[in-house]
Amino acid sequence: MEYITGSRKMGVMEAEELKKHIGETLQIHGSVYKLRKMSGFAFVLLRMRRAIVQCVYSKEFSGFPLEELREESCIVAMAQVVEEERSRAGYELRLLEVQVLSAPEAELPIVINQKQLSASLEKQLDFRPITLRNEKQRAVFKIQEGICRGFRAFFEEEHFTEIHTPKLVSAGAEGGANVFYLEYFGKQAYLAQSPQFYKQMMTAVYEKVYEIGPVFRAEKHDTSRHLNEYTGVDFEMSYITGFEELMQTETRMLKAALRMLQEEYQEELALLGVKLPVMESIPAIRFREAKELVAGEYHRESRERDDFEPEEEALLCKWMQKHTGSEFVFVTHYPSRKRPFYAMESRENPAETLSFDLLFRGLEITTGGQRIHNYREQLEKMKNRGMEAEDFESFLMMHKYGMPPHGGLGLGLERFTSKLLGQENVRYASLFPRDINRLIP
Amino acid sequence: MEYITGSRKMGVMEAEELKKHIGETLQIHGSVYKLRKMSGFAFVLLRMRRAIVQCVYSKEFSGFPLEELREESCIVAMAQVVEEERSRAGYELRLLEVQVLSAPEAELPIVINQKQLSASLEKQLDFRPITLRNEKQRAVFKIQEGICRGFRAFFEEEHFTEIHTPKLVSAGAEGGANVFYLEYFGKQAYLAQSPQFYKQMMTAVYEKVYEIGPVFRAEKHDTSRHLNEYTGVDFEMSYITGFEELMQTETRMLKAALRMLQEEYQEELALLGVKLPVMESIPAIRFREAKELVAGEYHRESRERDDFEPEEEALLCKWMQKHTGSEFVFVTHYPSRKRPFYAMESRENPAETLSFDLLFRGLEITTGGQRIHNYREQLEKMKNRGMEAEDFESFLMMHKYGMPPHGGLGLGLERFTSKLLGQENVRYASLFPRDINRLIP
Incomplete structure (x- = not known):
């Protein structure tokens, strides 16, 4: 032996x-x-x-x-x-x-050893197993690794516990149209759109938890910023005294990632010609004010009263960079009707939630907020939305048997990577992207 | 602002x-x-x-x-x-x-604050959002976090690059009966049974890669060791000089996890009464020899010539512990017909593959091996198995355009955790287990 x-x-x-x-x-x-x-x-x-x-x-x-x-x-x-x-x-x-x-069996069907890949995005993706061998292409995902390492270093430093939650979930959870369904031993299952419910539950167990894993959205959008499967960076924490604490925490998390890149990924950053954003603090503006600011400054009437159109997000970022120097901006207090049923509402104005998005270089990269922890309050809100409490029994179990005040957020790893590297399409920041037309390779 | x-x-x-x-x-x-x-x-x-x-x-x-x-x-x-x-x-x-x-809204339906949860496994799982609040239950997943931290520390130390590969994949890859299917914008997709093809591709990009993420198996088994969704710890490395290098690497990886637990998880280990296994080296035995050994020592005739029955795995581990003191054992050179089409065969005996399983306390926790890197060799093996090369175009792309010798393995996180903690059912080591009957919570 x-x-x-x-x-x-x-x-x-x-x-x-x-x-x-x-x-x-x-x-x-x-x-x-x-x-x-x-x-x-x-x-x-x-x-x-x-x-x-x-x-x-x-x-x-x-x-x-x-x-x-x-x-x-x-x-x-x-x-x-x-x-x-x-x-x-x-x-x-x-x-x-x-x-x-x-030795290769045949001539490469696409040139991979020039400074830039000259092929179209579609063709690059068709040949992804070999185009990733290009020096710059592989640098992208080395940097993405560095971002995750920075996040994890932060989570460990601040005593978050890493969890692994199921991606196969039962019908009746977040629901909505953007869900992939499948048959699961004679039952209907769907693919988790986020670890939302599970990470909430786990804050009553470990106080602070995080997960970096795949999330699935059956969105029919075919845009430069949508993927149907992406990597969600999720955290959730309890005993918060306000939802601002979540933004403070994300700010430290982002700083940790930028620091990691600064310290250990200089070669890749130089190769891609990327200058890291300087980020000391991030301005925070209320949703209503932000809407008015964009409308006033850019003479732009929005058709959508309770949400941003992508162009508004871009204009807000443009204004913020010009007037504050920041490429990041938190938008807070989103209207209740556009936020999920578990979002906590403001005591002063129930039409607003204690929630936020983080925009970076024109794009939303994070959605977060404080969640309802009181059982009756959660039941009431569900009832007002016409939801059946029975469908959410295991979700409501945590509220029913005692739940600390808590909140959290989800960040899209590919969106953050993509904007950080100045890419024009989020697909460049996904190893093997999945979109409405692409399931291969 | x-x-x-x-x-x-x-x-x-x-x-x-x-x-x-x-x-x-x-x-x-x-x-x-x-x-x-x-x-x-x-x-x-x-x-x-x-x-x-x-x-x-x-x-x-x-x-x-x-x-x-x-x-x-x-x-x-x-x-x-x-x-x-x-x-x-x-x-x-x-x-x-x-x-x-x-404050809780109602009396808890299950006692969670005794030393042991006295409820059945089924009931514990039904109330998982609150039974996880039990001191010992939460210690299990704190230890699981420690195992992952140990693995990651190892991967970083040895310059593996972390990757995120898609879980939605196109029909035609590994295939087989144990696959979950779903509709993907009018196409058929399935859930990845492992990151196998993608991690192989990525060894030509980064040499050494790893991923810790969900994998899906539509197995109809309802046993104490099967889950339909579990966390796969996968690595793959190139420029190997033999498949033994993979076992050496896994041995270091496991040592890193045990060291992490030893250093930072003493409280949880003590709470669960767990003594970590001493692991200096791991015996390796060939599959044929192992079969003969079990048959001879325990007078047990196996119905299955080319694979182990679960009882044989248990007996082999029993024998190994008695005669070598090791609770781990590598079994090598599995028969080709029981290994996948990408497994490299032994030059001396093509009926055997350069592959291995790692057994721990009676249970298989890892499957690994060297893969075929030569294009023609891979094509030939697929042809002999009646497979259509056209169905595997993006997989074969890597072989066609040059591929280093490589191999890797996958370890089941829940199985390893479960055996390490002396649990009698792998479901205890999954936060929210998925089995043939369970999709909730």
């Missing part, structure tokens, strides 16, 4: 370590990203785990024919690290020996 | 900090977990974020009537921290003033 001790394979060098080994000969591995043949030698750009590294092939020192190398071949190589001022990294690698582990 | 600066509410004391403040009067909050009325005073056990803290009510110092407190009421209190040797924490809290934030 063999024993697995957890030993780690040693001796393979990562790109980040290479510059510490100038003069040495090392083993590396990677994928041939680009071959540039010159007279008498060739540049071989090797795609390593997190960097594209410049290697040099020359008959003078390379003990193999150049023909062995093809773009997108995977290789293991012995290479010498040589100081080279003209290289941005300060060194280059002389390829001495290579072993080809695999 | 107001500005949100990210300021943090101060002055509320967490249970962990209390013992540093003996003699002081502090603000605390929590839920009344248990009231024990004695003559002339009362013990009030307060459920705080991570601990149940003993408070004392007495007419001598409490400026409110005891009747204000009810079990499962949420309160804010001013309390004095008093040294008390008889309390396990070394202190207790004298309740001076309270503000009741909320």
Whole structure:
């Protein structure tokens, strides 16, 4: 019998370590990203785990024919690290020996090793398994990883408990038209539009909880800002003294993500030419005031009294940036009739909720607010909306048997990523986006 | 306009900090977990974020009537921290003033504040939103959080990139009978049984990737070890030199989780009476040898030649523990016919795959292995299985255009949690389990 001790394979060098080994000969591995043949030698750009590294092939020192190398071949190589001022990294690698582990079967149907992918979004997505190999494309999702790491560091720091709630839920919860239905062993189930009910329940257990996971919306919109499946960053916290506390908490959460990117993702940010927004504080404006401000400043009549049209959100952000310098803005006190049945209403004005959206660069990236924790108040509001309490028995159980004041929010990871990187379509920020026309790859 | 600066509410004391403040009067909050009325005073056990803290009510110092407190009421209190040797924490809290934030509307339908929940599993799950408030129930999922934190710390340490892959996928991928189908804008979609294809694709992008997310299996089994939705811990890595590297990596991953629990979850482990397994190394045995061993040692004829029956897994684990001291065992080289079409076969014996399961305390908690990376080899194997290559175009794209040797595994979070805590049913380790009969709460 063999024993697995957890030993780690040693001796393979990562790109980040290479510059510490100038003069040495090392083993590396990677994928041939680009071959540039010159007279008498060739540049071989090797795609390593997190960097594209410049290697040099020359008959003078390379003990193999150049023909062995093809773009997108995977290789293991012995290479010498040589100081080279003209290289941005300060060194280059002389390829001495290579072993080809695999080679592509055919020419790539789309060019992936130029600075920019020149294909249309549709075509990029059709070939996503290989277009993601492009240096800039993969940087997008490395940054997205960094955002999540920043969020998680924040949640751990502030003692939020991570939960995993079901995505298959029973009919009768949030409901509405934007729901995917499926058959579940003879019953009707649907895909969770958010972990809303579950995270509320869990605040009575752990006070503060979070989840980063998939959410599903059967929206028929085909726009640059809608996805039918996206990654929800949800938190919920109890013993709040007001819904402002939720905005304070989100502000710290966002700062943590920006800090993480600042500290550990400079290479990717530089590659994409992204400058992180400076964010000291975020202005907060009431919904009614915001409507009036946009109408007054931009002479724009809105057809929708109780909600924003996308263009209004863009104009509000434009105004805020101009007058406060902030690219983020909280809009508070949304009208009750446009908020869900669990939203808490203002004591002063029941037509308004203790809720907010966060807009960033023209787009809503978060919806949040305080929830009703009193059983009778929740029952009453449901009754007024013509909802049947019996359909919500397990939801109402928490209120019935004692619930602390609580609230929370959900942030769309792809929307935030997309706006942060200045992308024109949220699909660019989803690894394998799902929209009304796309289920593949 | 107001500005949100990210300021943090101060002055509320967490249970962990209390013992540093003996003699002081502090603000605390929590839920009344248990009231024990004695003559002339009362013990009030307060459920705080991570601990149940003993408070004392007495007419001598409490400026409110005891009747204000009810079990499962949420309160804010001013309390004095008093040294008390008889309390396990070394202190207790004298309740001076309270503000009741909320009170339950009705008597709880199930007793939740005893050491053990005495109800049946079914009843516990029916009332899950409130039974999770039980001290031991919530400790289970705090430990589960710790396992995930340990895994993530490991993944970050070893430079795995976190990915978010779609759960809505197109028909034609892994397929089989155990799939949930749904209608997706006039097309047929199904729920991902694993992130298998996507994580494979992503190894050509980032070398090493991981995802912790929901997976869906429409299995009709109604057993103590099956869930229809569970949390998959998946990783995949490229440039491996053999499938043993995957087992080495999983061993380090598990050690990281056990270390995290050891260091930061002692309270919960003690509460549940759990002793963590000592795990220095994990024995690995070939499938054929394991079958023979169980047959020989326990005189048990298996009806199934190419797979384990659950009882055989239990017996193998029993034998391993007795003879090696290990509660984990890797079983390797599973027969090809029982492994998926992307499993790489052994060069010496194509009837065997370069794959493994990890068994822990009698139960399979992981399936993994090396995958085919060569395009023609993958095509050939699919053809031999009567599969249509056209149905797998986006999957095969990665092979066609160059793919490094790679492999990975999936671990069931609930199964691992459940076995670690000595539970008799995996449903105890799922917050809101989904099984063939249960979709609520």
